[in-house]
Amino acid sequence: MPTAKVPAAMITAPGSGQGKSMVSAALARLHRNAGLNVRVFKHGPDYLDPMVLEVASGNPVYQLHPWMTGEGECRWRLAEAAQTADLILVEGSMGLFDGSPSSGDLAKLAGIPALPVIDAKGMAQTFGAVAYGLAHFDPELPVHQVIANKIGSAYHGQLLADSLPEGIDLLGAIPRNDAMDIPDRHLGLVQANELSDLSDRLDQAAEVLKAAGLDTLPKPVELSAEPPAAVEQLLAGRRIAIARDAAFSFLYRANLDLLEAMGAELCYFSPLVDTELPEADALWLPGGYPELHAATLAANMPMLEAIRAFHQMDKPVLAECGGLMACTETLVDKEGAEHALLGLLPGCATMAGRLKALGLQSLDTNLGDLRGHTYHHSTLDTPWQPVARTRKQAGSEGEAVYRQGALTASYFHGYFPSAPALVAAIFRGESFTVTHSPSQ
Structure with missing residues (x-):
């Protein structure tokens, strides 16, 4: 260049x-x-x-x-x-x-x-x-x-x-x-x-x-700089449905660009107003403000049922932060009201009165280290045990990462270009090996 x-x-x-x-x-x-x-x-x-x-x-x-x-x-x-x-x-x-x-x-x-x-x-x-x-x-x-x-x-x-x-x-x-x-x-x-x-x-x-x-x-x-190497077509022929509205909007442009560069076709839908999912091979529920729209999300039963049916077909679902909160059985908003949501992940997400986590972190795996961050004001109470924890930039343990079937859920927000092969594996529902495991 x-x-x-x-x-x-x-x-x-x-x-x-x-x-x-x-x-x-x-x-x-x-x-x-x-x-x-x-x-x-x-x-x-x-x-x-x-x-x-x-x-x-x-x-x-x-x-x-x-x-x-x-x-x-x-x-x-x-x-x-x-x-x-x-x-x-x-x-x-x-x-x-x-x-x-x-x-x-x-x-x-x-x-x-x-x-x-x-x-x-x-x-x-x-x-x-x-x-x-x-x-x-x-x-x-x-x-x-x-x-x-x-x-x-x-x-x-x-x-x-x-x-x-x-x-x-x-x-x-x-x-x-x-x-x-x-x-x-x-x-x-x-x-x-x-x-x-x-x-x-x-x-x-x-x-x-x-x-x-x-x-x-x-x-x-x-x-001036050298352009990056072209990425492999690891998602060629895959269609990814992405939640995008006032409740789910935390999307890095670079993440979307990478998915398309790997061959994926992206389509968007609104869990707030749509009643059915677009045809897709994988689903991404990104972060956002589900706590501000929990009543509307809970009332949209056709969409809740559509996402549950998608998950029951064992198709890959990535849920990040706000997406994780939407996947719980119950979300308690800042006024203390309870809202029944997707139930893909057992337990309850509760809004807290202060910041609960902040900082740069990475998910270290055999397919690369996915770097990103965490920033949230809620807590999660679930019987599930994490399959991994992210690693904070300083080296200590960070956010829990849950995997059950084809669902991957965490408060962690990933920057996809840092680990394309890992991102492709998540959206293809394939396994990977975590090299930074939870403490026993």
């Missing part, structure tokens, strides 16, 4: 809650509205921010994470985008140096500068100290500009600009504005398709950024 030069930046922050997600989306919309082809990527495992970023940019959004997706894939996706993009933005996760590998590590790997968004509310000269720290913590990571967010006045913005040390400029100072807010809930931002006025909100936010002087492009960087 030839080298291409394109303006690019890692939109990051000193920590979570600084406003980088909305700034990333508004920047994408601002430059898209100016006629540019904008490509946006997201550092780390995240389903919700990319939904908003896709609406903002008008282009598909992929995850980049040197551990989960692999360093080679990170370089390749950026280099591929650079062939046609006028601007590349990468939204970081957490703070610039948080996690391993961090957003800063990805920026260094890709060779793009970091552009921190700093919440300046209640801050004056200390703004310069924060910017200085971010710029000098890692000498190998370039930080030439910063963005001030939530300023109170033009005078406030000038104080912030004057506080910056030599070599760091204030790209723009964003005033407090309702247009820069998007509702959220326990797993993060509200899903993009739940906000009927999202596009209008993004246009308004883009105008706020334009008035703040943020319509200047970052400096161009050179991006």
Whole structure:
């Protein structure tokens, strides 16, 4: 793949809650509205921010994470985008140096500068100290500009600009504005398709950024990489039905791309409104928000019966996180109401008052190590014993993995391109050997 030069930046922050997600989306919309082809990527495992970023940019959004997706894939996706993009933005996760590998590590790997968004509310000269720290913590990571967010006045913005040390400029100072807010809930931002006025909100936010002087492009960087090897046609002739609606929506584009690259035909259905399954050889129930729609799911008896019949035919079913919750006999929502669901997995999933699991994990097998993550606010009570547990990035045991017949269920969300042969085996209903087993 030839080298291409394109303006690019890692939109990051000193920590979570600084406003980088909305700034990333508004920047994408601002430059898209100016006629540019904008490509946006997201550092780390995240389903919700990319939904908003896709609406903002008008282009598909992929995850980049040197551990989960692999360093080679990170370089390749950026280099591929650079062939046609006028601007590349990468939204970081957490703070610039948080996690391993961090957003800063990805920026260094890709060779793009970091552009921190700093919440300046209640801050004056200390703004310069924060910017200085971010710029000098890692000498190998370039930080030439910063963005001030939530300023109170033009005078406030000038104080912030004057506080910056030599070599760091204030790209723009964003005033407090309702247009820069998007509702959220326990797993993060509200899903993009739940906000009927999202596009209008993004246009308004883009105008706020334009008035703040943020319509200047970052400096161009050179991006190049070797394309990945072609995958084997391990799913040729297989048709996979995928649940996709407001209750089941946590789908990486890269996962869908891989299934198609392996020869699978994908078809989609809604467990909320459809009454029958499409003709298929395998079924995928991905993560999402089944707890918010449990009453509707429980009331759709024709769909419940269709999925039960599919499972009884011993056809492969993959249930991830929210999909696992839907497979239980009972789901208890956050109000304490009980809902009778599929019953493919005995027991009960119960919403908890706090986060129960978070972090990067992998399922290690003879067919490859499937990398991914976990993030959920519910607990599972089941008599089934797991056939395996994932391994946390730090090495300790992670989520339980249940296999009974052709059903594979876990709270674990897998990034399919990390282990294509294993993914194919799951969707073909074939066995594999786990090399990281549960403790006895």
